[in-house]
Amino acid sequence: MPPVIAFVGKPDCGKTTLLERLIPELKRRGLKVGTIKHHVHEFEMDQEGKDTWRHKRAGAKVVALASPTGLGVIRNTDHDPAVAEVIARYFSDVDLVLAEGYKHSDLPKIEVFRSAIHAAPLAGRDQSWLAQVSDVCPAGELLPWFGLDEIAALADFLVEHFINQSAPPRATLLVDGQPIALNNFVEQFLARSITGMTSSLKGCEKAKEITITIRLNDHADR
């Protein structure tokens, strides 16, 4: 699972603008970047009147649009999915995920703050807070600080913290959509056993990513 960093801040502090500038900076460093926006209001993606929009309105649980240049998948959910679940399921092929929101999660967090707009930064910080990006250097602040235009320095900071030092896990396990914590022994055991079991199958010789899904008691929950 790639590392995920949450960018948090009060409304209109410029989170999206910061990500728009940070993404190309990270790409320039050779990284494949993903983003996830956490949205607590009514879900809206897709364009009204499009065929996929019509499929979904008619009651499809999952709709996809597949083309040579892009793939989009939209699904109904009956709960706010855990960010770890979304990352494990959909972001396995990126190096780093930038999240917008998830203030109340235990993700590592970077606050975006503009004194021109808000009187004070967010309160209630804990050890998950990594750094602050803002228009004024905060007095007495213990966190690393970056100015709003110090995008290259921020990208270097993220690479240093999350890419150079992380050994990505070899195996991730989802059970009914929930990620299961694996200690190093179990992770290596699963990774090596399954790599071994599949290695002699046609098409698996040069595998870089192996995904197996097993369904038990199919159709029992209809």
Next chain:
Amino acid sequence: MPPVIAFVGKPDCGKTTLLERLIPELKRRGLKVGTIKHHVHEFEMDQEGKDTWRHKRAGAKVVALASPTGLGVIRNTDHDPAVAEVIARYFSDVDLVLAEGYKHSDLPKIEVFRSAIHAAPLAGRDQSWLAQVSDVCPAGELLPWFGLDEIAALADFLVEHFINQSAPPRATLLVDGQPIALNNFVEQFLARSITGMTSSLKGCEKAKEITITIRLNDHADR
């Protein structure tokens, strides 16, 4: 992997309208339905100006929007993904997938035809063609035929063909995104081995779906 049926036909024959009517009819029969639209022109999903749209434009490879009621994931692709890959990866929790397009695939196909709009149905049929839905009963036609309003009968036909008779596979295997064909022995072997290996892990006791992803030589392809 759930069964997939492709609805094909000339432009404006009413494929989307048919699916809009068929989806609720299938849901009424207790099925979870997914849809996939195959689009050969420029990809467009999401709404211009939205945060996810801005992330993607800035260069994110994968963007997601997560909320309590819906989850959307949009990714760049450099090739037209195989329908089997998309289904295996994103539709594991539905019972049946209705595809719009994929005329040239080997999916089972149903043609939608309206004589009021086109002079003749599509040519070049093979044994993958299952049925025709049209405004006139075709003379000398060997395929099962349904009128444009015979939605309930069409739903019954699909349930009979694809749900009542299919024993869904217990294990699906993707290698670098490509589905690998498994014979029954290998499928059962993988399903039982992995179910066994994970069954004693905390959180796996009552698993209905187990997904494991293994990455080898991580970061080697940057």
